Amino acid sequence: MSASKDSEAEPLRPEDTLTDTPIATEDQDEAISGEASGEITPPPLPPRPRMTVAHRGSRSSLRSLRPSTGTGRPPLQGKATTALSLGDVHTLSHGATLHEVHSSAASRQASATAGYNVSRSGSDIDDTASLRSFAPALEVSADLESILGEVIPDREGLAWKPTASPSDSEKRAEAAIFSDDEVFERTFAHEFDELEQIKEDGSNELSVLSEWKSKLKHFLILSSAGKPIWSRHGDDRLITNYIGVVQTIISFYQGAKDMLKGFTAGESRFVVLSKGPLNLVAISRLGESDSQLRTQLESLYMQILSTLTLPSMEKMFSNRPSTDLRRPLQGTETLLSALADGFTRGSPSTLLSALECLKMRKSHRQVVNNTLLSKRRPGLLYGLIVASGRLVSVVRPKKHSLHPGDLHLIFNMLFEAGSVKAGGGENWIPLCLPGFNNTGYLYMYVSFLNLDKASKEVTERPSTSDGPGDEVAILLISADRESFYEMREMRNELVEQLEKNGSIRIIRIAVKQGRSSCADIVPGTLIKHFLYKSRGNVQFIMPSYEPHFSTLIAKRRLHTLYAHLNSTLHARPTAPKIHHETSTTYTAIAWSTPLFELYAIAPSSTPRTAMAVAANAIVTYVRRNEDRVFIIGGAVF
Amino acid sequence: MADSTGAQAPKPSSSVKLVLLGEAAVGKSSLVMRFVNNDFQENKEPTIGAAFLTQKCNLPTRTIKFEIWDTAGQERFASLAPMYYRNAQAALVVYDITKASSLTKAQHWVAELQRQASPGIVIALVGNKFDLANPSSSSAAEGEGEEGEEGEGDARKIPAATAKAYADEEALLFFETSAKTGMNVAEVFTAIANAIPETSLKGPRGAAGQSGRQQEESRVNLTGPRDNVGAKEGCAC
Ligand SMILES: Nc1nc2c(ncn2[C@@H]2O[C@H](COP(=O)(O)OP(=O)(O)OP(=O)(O)O)[C@@H](O)[C@H]2O)c(=O)[nH]1
Ligand SMILES: [Mg+2]
Numbered sequence: 001m002s003a004s005k006d007s008e009a010e011p012l013r014p015e016d017t018l019t020d021t022p023i024a025t026e027d028q029d030e031a032i033s034g035e036a037s038g039e040i041t042p043p044p045l046p047p048r049p050r051m052t053v054a055h056r057g058s059r060s061s062l063r064s065l066r067p068s069t070g071t072g073r074p075p076l077q078g079k080a081t082t083a084l085s086l087g088d089v090h091t092l093s094h095g096a097t098l099h100e101v102h103s104s105a106a107s108r109q110a111s112a113t114a115g116y117n118v119s120r121s122g123s124d125i126d127d128t129a130s131l132r133s134f135a136p137a138l139e140v141s142a143d144l145e146s147i148l149g150e151v152i153p154d155r156e157g158l159a160w161k162p163t164a165s166p167s168d169s170e171k172r173a174e175a176a177i178f179s180d181d182e183v184f185e186r187t188f189a190h191e192f193d194e195l196e197q198i199k200e201d202g203s204n205e206l207s208v209l210s211e212w213k214s215k216l217k218h219f220l221i222l223s224s225a226g227k228p229i230w231s232r233h234g235d236d237r238l239i240t241n242y243i244g245v246v247q248t249i250i251s252f253y254q255g256a257k258d259m260l261k262g263f264t265a266g267e268s269r270f271v272v273l274s275k276g277p278l279n280l281v282a283i284s285r286l287g288e289s290d291s292q293l294r295t296q297l298e299s300l301y302m303q304i305l306s307t308l309t310l311p312s313m314e315k316m317f318s319n320r321p322s323t324d325l326r327r328p329l330q331g332t333e334t335l336l337s338a339l340a341d342g343f344t345r346g347s348p349s350t351l352l353s354a355l356e357c358l359k360m361r362k363s364h365r366q367v368v369n370n371t372l373l374s375k376r377r378p379g380l381l382y383g384l385i386v387a388s389g390r391l392v393s394v395v396r397p398k399k400h401s402l403h404p405g406d407l408h409l410i411f412n413m414l415f416e417a418g419s420v421k422a423g424g425g426e427n428w429i430p431l432c433l434p435g436f437n438n439t440g441y442l443y444m445y446v447s448f449l450n451l452d453k454a455s456k457e458v459t460e461r462p463s464t465s466d467g468p469g470d471e472v473a474i475l476l477i478s479a480d481r482e483s484f485y486e487m488r489e490m491r492n493e494l495v496e497q498l499e500k501n502g503s504i505r506i507i508r509i510a511v512k513q514g515r516s517s518c519a520d521i522v523p524g525t526l527i528k529h530f531l532y533k534s535r536g537n538v539q540f541i542m543p544s545y546e547p548h549f550s551t552l553i554a555k556r557r558l559h560t561l562y563a564h565l566n567s568t569l570h571a572r573p574t575a576p577k578i579h580h581e582t583s584t585t586y587t588a589i590a591w592s593t594p595l596f597e598l599y600a601i602a603p604s605s606t607p608r609t610a611m612a613v614a615a616n617a618i619v620t621y622v623r624r625n626e627d628r629v630f631i632i633g634g635a636v637f
Numbered sequence: 638m639a640d641s642t643g644a645q646a647p648k649p650s651s652s653v654k655l656v657l658l659g660e661a662a663v664g665k666s667s668l669v670m671r672f673v674n675n676d677f678q679e680n681k682e683p684t685i686g687a688a689f690l691t692q693k694c695n696l697p698t699r700t701i702k703f704e705i706w707d708t709a710g711q712e713r714f715a716s717l718a719p720m721y722y723r724n725a726q727a728a729l730v731v732y733d734i735t736k737a738s739s740l741t742k743a744q745h746w747v748a749e750l751q752r753q754a755s756p757g758i759v760i761a762l763v764g765n766k767f768d769l770a771n772p773s774s775s776s777a778a779e780g781e782g783e784e785g786e787e788g789e790g791d792a793r794k795i796p797a798a799t800a801k802a803y804a805d806e807e808a809l810l811f812f813e814t815s816a817k818t819g820m821n822v823a824e825v826f827t828a829i830a831n832a833i834p835e836t837s838l839k840g841p842r843g844a845a846g847q848s849g850r851q852q853e854e855s856r857v858n859l860t861g862p863r864d865n866v867g868a869k870e871g872c873a874c
Pocket of ligand 2: 665666667682683684707708709710
C-alpha cells in the first residue's frame with residue numbers, strides 16, 4: 001500500500017489524469033477499432049496483493065465533516081466537449097473524488113464535528129484498507145465477513161447485510177445472493193411513494209415528517225443564497241428547516257474558504273456539490289460512496305443546464321442573486337425526479353458512466369448504420385435509434401461524439417419520465433446537451449416506433465401496456481430549430497428503408513429477446529449477474545436481471561453491491577486491480593484493466609478459482625462478441 | 638381511427654395546420670389526446686417543447702387532415718411559439734375555466750396571433766375542464782348567461798358569458814370543453830374545419846390562404862350539438 005506516493009500529495013484532479021485535451025476523433029476511432037479487432041488480449045488475472053488489513057480500528061475518528069483541500073471540481077459535463085467520444089467521461093466522474101471512498105463505518109460517526117481529515121492520504125489508506133480483501137483464499141470467508149461486517153454494518157436501513165448462512169440461502173434464488181432484510185425491504189418498498197400533503201391545520205405534519213425521514217435517499221438543490229430550487233421528497237414547508245441547516249453548514253465552510261464535500265449524520269451520508277450559483281445535496285442511506293453520489297449530483301446539475309443552458313442560468317443569478325430558479329425550471333421537476341429515482345433504484349449506466357447497446361449482429365448493425373447515413377439530411381447533427389434505453393445505432397459527425405451523460409439525460413426524458421412518451425405523436429424538443437455544448441440549445445426530433453407497423457403514420461404510439469421494454473425511438477438532433485420538417489422527412493424515409501431492408505424486423509426480434517441470461521453467456525456458470533464495461537467504447541453490457549434480481553428490491557441490493565465493488569476498484573491511492581470478496585451469501589469479484597472493468601456476483605460457496613474462471617469466460621465472451629454487444633465507431637460522417 | 642373512414646370517399650382532401658396555445662396545464666395535450674386517440678390521462682405530465690400529431694376529419698364535402706402542433710405552455714418555451722403558429726391556418730387558444738389567470742394568458746395569445754400570425758387564421762377560444770364546474774351552475778357548454786349561479790363547491794372561476802363576450806368581440810369561435818369527458822372536443826375541431834375558407838385550402842401541405850379578413854362571416858360561433866358528450870368513433874367530424 002503505497003501511502004507515500006508523491007502524486008497523492010496533490011489533490012486528484014480529473015484534468016491531470018484524463019484527456020482534457022481533445023483527441024482527434026480519427027485517433028479515437030483507431031483506438032477503438034484496435035480494441036475491437038481483438039488484437040489486444042486482456043491481461044490475465046493479476047496475482048492478488050498479499051497484504052493485511054491495517055488500521056481498521058484507527059480510522060474511525062478521521063472524518064465526518066471533511067473540508068476539502070482540493071479545488072478540483074470536475075469541469076465535467078459543464079464543459080463543451082467538441083472532442084471526441086465518450087472517452088474522457090468515466091474517469092472524470094470519479095477523478096475528482098476518488099480519494100473519498102464512502103465507508104459506512106465512518107457513517108457511524110453521528111457527530112458532525114468529529115474531526116478534520118488532516119492527512120488525506122492517511123485517510124485514503126484507511127478507507128481502501130477497510131474495503132479491500134487481502135485475505136488468502138483459504139481464509140477468505142472468516143476474514144472477509146468481518147471486513148464486510150464493518151463496512152456494511154448490520155443495521156436497519158442499509159441495503160444488505162450478510163446474515164443468513166449459505167445453506168439457508170441456497171434454498172431461494174434471491175436469498176442465494178442476498179439475505180433477507182425485512183426492515184430494508186419494508187423501507188425501500190415505500191421509497192417512491194409520494195408524501196402526503198401537509199394539511200392546512202398542520203395536524204398531520206408529524207406523520208408526514210416521519211414519512212419524509214424514512215426515505216433512504218434525498219436530493220436537494222438550492223441556490224447559494226439558500227433558496228430552495230428542487231427536492232425529491234417533501235414540499236417547501238416540510239424541508240425549509242432542513243434546507244436552512246444544510247445551507248448554514250455549506251456557508252460556514254464557504255466562509256472558511258473550504259469547500260464542503262460531505263459529512264455524516266446518523267446513518268446518512270451527506271454529499272454536497274457546489275456548482276457556481278447552485279448547491280446540490282445528496283443524502284443517502286444506501287451505502288453509496290461520495291464519488292458515486294457526486295456523479296449523481298452532477299447528472300442532476302446537467303439536467304438543470306439542459307433546461308436553462310449555463311450562460312442563461314448564470315445571467316439570472318448575476319442579475320439577481322436571489323433569483324428563484326423554480327420558475328424557469330418549471331416542468332423540469334419531473335425530469336429531475338425521474339433521474340433521482342433511477343439512481344435510487346440503481347443505475348449501472350450512471351455508476352459506470354457508460355451506455356448499453358442492443359445486441360445485434362455486426363452485419364445487421366452495419367445495415368442500420370448505412371441506412372442512417374444514406375438518409376442523413378444536411379441539418380442533422382446526431383441521429384440515434386434507441387430501444388428502451390439501449391442504443392441500436394448512432395450517426396454523428398466525425399468531430400463530435402456523444403457524451404454518455406447527455407445521452408443519459410435524453411434516455412431519462414424519453415424512457416423514464418412520462419411526458420414525451422405519453423404525449424403520442426412526434427416531438428420537437430429544445431434542449432441543451434451540456435456535455436456537447438452547455439451554452440446553447442439543440443433541437444431533438446423524437447418519434448416512437450410502432451415496431452409492428454413501423455412505417456404507418458405515427459399518430460398513435462403503441463400503447464404503454466406493451467411495457468417499457470418494447471419502446472423504440474428515433475432521435476434526430478439538429479442545431480437548427482426550424483428543421484423539424486426536414487428531420488421528419490428523414491425519419492419517414494429512414495423508417496421506410498429500415499422496413500424494406502429488414503432491419504425493423506431484426507430490431508424487433510432483438511428487443512423482444514431482451515438481455516441474454518448469464519447461462520447463455522457463459523454456459524454452466526455460477527455467476528448470477530455481472531457488469532462489464534469497455535473503457536474504450538464507454539459502453540457496458542450486463543445479463544438480464546431475471547431470474548435472480550427481478551424485483552425492485554433485489555435490483556437495489558444488487559446495485560448497492562456493485563456500487564461498493566466499484567468504489568473499491570476506484571479507491572485511491574491504492575486501487576486494486578482485482579478485488580475478491582465473500583460474504584455469507586455471495587462471492588463477488590471486481591477486476592479492472594486498462595481495457596475494461598468487470599464486476600461479477602455468484603453464490604458464496606463459489607470457490608475463488610471458479611470465480612476467476614468465470615470472469616475470464618465473460619471476458620472471452622465479450623471479446624468474441626464485441627461487434628455485437630457494443631457499437632464500435634458507429635456511423636460517422 | 639379516423640384513417641379508416643377516410644379512405645373510401647375520394648373527397649378532396651387538404652391539410653390544415655393547427656396550433657394549440659395556452660397557459661401550462663390548461664389541458665391542451667389532453668384535448669389533442671381526446672381528439673386523436675379518444676383517450677384521457679388523469680395526471681398528464683407537462684409537454685416539453687411541442688408535439689406534432691395528425692388527425693383526419695371528414696366533412697360532408699371534403700376531408701381535412703389536421704397537422705396539429707401541441708405546444709408547451711410553460712413560460713420558458715414561449716419564445717418558440719412563433720415557429721409553430723407562423724404558418725398555421727387555425728389556432729386553439731385554451732384556458733382552464735377553473736383558473737382565472739389562464740383566460741388572461743389566452744387573451745395575450747389571441748392578441749399575439751392577431752398581430753403576428755397569418756391574417757386569415759381561424760382562432761377558437763376554448764374553456765377546458767368543464768367537468769369541474771358544478772353542473773347546476775351552467776347547464777350548457779356554450780354561454781347562456783349562467784353567471785352568478787356559482788354554487789359552493791363549484792370550481793369554475795370564469796363564467797362562460799365572460800369568455801363568450803370576449804370571443805364575440807374578437808370574432809373567435811368559442812367552446813367550453815372537457816377533455817376528461819370528451820364533451821365538445823370533436824365539435825371544436827369540426828367547427829374549425831368548417832370555418833377554414835375553401836380558398837385557403839390547398840393540397841396536402843398547402844400554404845395558408847392569405848385571404849385577409851374576408852372570411853369574417855365564417856367565424857360565426859358554430860356550436861356543436863349540445864347533447865353530444867364524448868368524442869365519438871371516427872372523430873365525429
Ligand atoms: N378535470 C379535468 N382535468 C383535465 C382536463 N383536461 C386536462 N386535465 C388535467 O389537467 C392536467 C394538465 O393537462 P395537460 O393536457 O397536460 O395540459 P397542457 O395544457 O398540455 O399543459 P402543458 O403541456 O404544460 O402546456 C392533467 O393532469 C390533466 O389530466 C379536463 O377536461 N378535466
Ligand atoms: Mg401539454
